[in-house]
Amino acid sequence: MYASEQPDTAVFYHGTRADLRIGQHMVPGYKSNFGAGKPSSWIYFAATLEAAIWGAELAQGAGRQRIYIVRPTGPFVDDPNLTDAKFPGNPTQSYRSQHPLEIVSEVETWQGHAPDVLQKMKDSVERMRREGIEAID
Numbered sequence: 001m002y003a004s005e006q007p008d009t010a011v012f013y014h015g016t017r018a019d020l021r022i023g024q025h026m027v028p029g030y031k032s033n034f035g036a037g038k039p040s041s042w043i044y045f046a047a048t049l050e051a052a053i054w055g056a057e058l059a060q061g062a063g064r065q066r067i068y069i070v071r072p073t074g075p076f077v078d079d080p081n082l083t084d085a086k087f088p089g090n091p092t093q094s095y096r097s098q099h100p101l102e103i104v105s106e107v108e109t110w111q112g113h114a115p116d117v118l119q120k121m122k123d124s125v126e127r128m129r130r131e132g133i134e135a136i137d
Contacts, residue, residue, distance in 0.1 A: 014045045015055025017063035025100035047093035067107040074099025
């Protein structure tokens with residue numbers, strides 16, 4: 001899919017701990033939040049705020065959790081880590097691209113998950129890391 005094929009009303013989000021400015025571009029090549037934390041050749045984003053909240057809450061680092069509204073600058077595809085037989089049809093509307101994402105704005109107010117729900121997800125991510133399950137790159 002190409003960014004130019006999206007309706008003007010399409011909104012995409014990226015959850016992170018990075019402190020970025022409006023107009024800045026996010027690019028692939030940073031350590032993944034999953035598995036061994038290898039640099040990823042993709043940058044991930046979603047059309048749902050819920051998916052971006054998970055991204056912000058699971059992001060590595062010490063910075064404040066942030067959610068940015070982003071604009072893809074090139075082609076993008078469904079995120080294969082979330083669109084297999086377990087989650088047919090891309091219900092999280094999660095995507096990835098090898099092209100930059102432009103920061104359009106920041107979502108200032110959002111509600112994170114309850115501490116017990118977040119801990120279960122973190123435990124699951126840690127279990128997958130111990131089992132050697134890596135993100136599909």
